[in-house]
Amino acid sequence: MSDMSVPKTPRIWQLAERRYRLIGSKCLKCGRVFVGSRKVCPQCGSRELEDVELSRKGKIYSYTVIRASPMEREKYGPYIMAIVELDDGCKLTTEIVDCSPEEIDIGTEVEATFRKIGEESKSGVIYYACKFRPVAKGV
Amino acid sequence: MIMRGDVAVIGVGMTKFDEHWNKQLRDLFVEAALEALDDARVSLKDVKAMFVGNMGSGMWVEQEHLGSLLADYLGISGVPSLKVESACASSGMAFRLGLMSVTAGLHDVVLVGGVEKMSDVTTSESTHHLATAADREWEAFYGMTFPGLFALIARRHMKQYGTTREQLAKVAVKNHKHGSYNPKAQYQRAISIEDVLNSPLVADPLRLLDSSPISDGAAAVIIARSDIARRFTDTPVYVLGSGAATDAIALHDRDDITTLRSVVLAAKEAYNMAKVEPEDVNLAEVHDCFTIAEILAYEDLGFARKGEGGKLIDEGVTELGGKIPVNPSGGLKAKGHPVGATGVAQVVEVTLQLRNEAGKRQVSNAEIGLTHNIGGSGASCIVHILGRGRR
Numbered sequence: 001m002s003d004m005s006v007p008k009t010p011r012i013w014q015l016a017e018r019r020y021r022l023i024g025s026k027c028l029k030c031g032r033v034f035v036g037s038r039k040v041c042p043q044c045g046s047r048e049l050e051d052v053e054l055s056r057k058g059k060i061y062s063y064t065v066i067r068a069s070p071m072e073r074e075k076y077g078p079y080i081m082a083i084v085e086l087d088d089g090c091k092l093t094t095e096i097v098d099c100s101p102e103e104i105d106i107g108t109e110v111e112a113t114f115r116k117i118g119e120e121s122k123s124g125v126i127y128y129a130c131k132f133r134p135v136a137k138g139v
Numbered sequence: 140m141i142m143r144g145d146v147a148v149i150g151v152g153m154t155k156f157d158e159h160w161n162k163q164l165r166d167l168f169v170e171a172a173l174e175a176l177d178d179a180r181v182s183l184k185d186v187k188a189m190f191v192g193n194m195g196s197g198m199w200v201e202q203e204h205l206g207s208l209l210a211d212y213l214g215i216s217g218v219p220s221l222k223v224e225s226a227c228a229s230s231g232m233a234f235r236l237g238l239m240s241v242t243a244g245l246h247d248v249v250l251v252g253g254v255e256k257m258s259d260v261t262t263s264e265s266t267h268h269l270a271t272a273a274d275r276e277w278e279a280f281y282g283m284t285f286p287g288l289f290a291l292i293a294r295r296h297m298k299q300y301g302t303t304r305e306q307l308a309k310v311a312v313k314n315h316k317h318g319s320y321n322p323k324a325q326y327q328r329a330i331s332i333e334d335v336l337n338s339p340l341v342a343d344p345l346r347l348l349d350s351s352p353i354s355d356g357a358a359a360v361i362i363a364r365s366d367i368a369r370r371f372t373d374t375p376v377y378v379l380g381s382g383a384a385t386d387a388i389a390l391h392d393r394d395d396i397t398t399l400r401s402v403v404l405a406a407k408e409a410y411n412m413a414k415v416e417p418e419d420v421n422l423a424e425v426h427d428c429f430t431i432a433e434i435l436a437y438e439d440l441g442f443a444r445k446g447e448g449g450k451l452i453d454e455g456v457t458e459l460g461g462k463i464p465v466n467p468s469g470g471l472k473a474k475g476h477p478v479g480a481t482g483v484a485q486v487v488e489v490t491l492q493l494r495n496e497a498g499k500r501q502v503s504n505a506e507i508g509l510t511h512n513i514g515g516s517g518a519s520c521i522v523h524i525l526g527r528g529r530r
């Protein structure tokens with residue numbers, strides 16, 4: 001298989017800032033917050049949404065360990081994926097890092113951390129985004 | 140509503156679902172379509188339009204424009220023919236579009252098929268291609284896969300309702316047992332609960348034997364206006380209800396991931412159109428892409444209350460011989476899941492059951508059957524209700 005199905009550079013840049021700075025959309029009418037950019041609120045139909053920085057802390061809503069990887073991660077080994085519910089109510093899909101699956105559960109507190117996601121090819125662009133890690137316990 | 144009973148399935152066909160290394164996508168489709176035409180005793184020139192469900196031929200075999208390609212290879216070039224895509228619900232949706240074209244009065248005899256050729260690429264490539272049915276930028280980009288999404292659902296369902304690992308395994312055990320009676324199933328061997336629990340983890344808590352396989356195959360049906368159906372066949376099966384709905388593409392944008400809202404909505408539309416209650420259904424072919432999906436289907440289709448799907452499998456209600464056998468064909472799990480072919484293959488099975496032609500897996504006294512075909516993690520769903528009588 002060629003690199004055809006791997007994301008192309010321009011598409012990476014379209015969302016780079018949103019991914020780097022964790023910017024989402026907030027509905028000014030009903031208050032719901034979404035990852036990504038939306039022009040219409042799917043909950044209330046309002047067209048008044050604004051970009052907001054998402055909360056960088058939240059709790060694990062559900063999680064899994066991916067052991068059958070897609071081709072772009074074939075050599076990456078098993079990794080934890082989760083839906084995290086942020087403190088602002090927004091839910092998003094993210095990788096959980098810096099811990100083993102035994103150390104987490106539904107409800108575990110996590111925080112955003114800036115990481116490499118992948119690369120287009122050996123010489124191509126590397127792309128980054130936020131992953132999440134457990135909040136350190138104790139003081 | 141106008142559709143109720145107005146269209147009949149007059150012929151069905153499907154290839155064996157398998158890894159067909161020596162056959163091409165077009166070969167599989169034509170094989171299934173010819174079987175359906177012969178079953179219906181319909182000639183090529185009687186077919187006035189074609190709809191083909193397919194999820195990703197452009198990715199898997201680098202071929203698009205399937206409507207024209209397959210009409211050409213079937214020898215009916217000239218008729219309108221269209222590929223329909225709704226991820227794993229592609230051919231369920233194609234079937235609905237076929238019904239609409241007949242009830243709209245555009246065509247009196249229509250061929251609806253579905254096809255997918257997945258085994259030409261590696262498993263990790265297929266895993267990538269399947270994940271394009273999720274949100275590419277906000278799920279798949281971060282490494283999420285299809286087994287992963289259903290694993291998230293399973294873990295939540297287990298947490299919220301106490302559904303057990305063993306109950307999930309029992310779905311696979313049941314469907315493999317049913318598959319052992321189906322000569323067209325990819326897997327025709329029974330498995331045990333221990334086999335499931337000892338199979339490798341794919342996405343915790345889901346294991347290899349919780350998952351439908353990667354498959355090649357095609358299925359086809361011929362549909363016609365009910366008032367002319369008996370010109371072709373003595374055993375028309377009538378489409379009583381059709382429902383389709385969507386939900387947020389990303390699992391994380393849904394309020395509660397233990398219910399597939401698209402299924403609830405589509406089922407409601409189909410039940411209302413058919414004037415049928417869940418209790419009236421004698422058998423169902425449901426979309427068990429992963430074992431947890433069948434548990435959700437029990438609940439969202441109204442066979443069990445929310446959270447009590449696991450109990451249904453414990454009590455044997457959905458086994459052959461039970462009150463409402465689910466997936467007598469073996470389901471996606473054992474019959475196989477060439478994604479774009481699955482929706483029509485479900486209609487094939489329900490039709491055979493209602494015609495009393497399902498052999499060793501025949502459900503006795505089947506009058507009403509239901510099909511449930513979901514796309515992606517449930518961002519689309521198509522439900523059909525078929526009946527032996529027009530009602």
Ligand SMILES: [Zn+2]
Nearest residue numbers: 027030041044
């Ligand atoms: Zn809103």
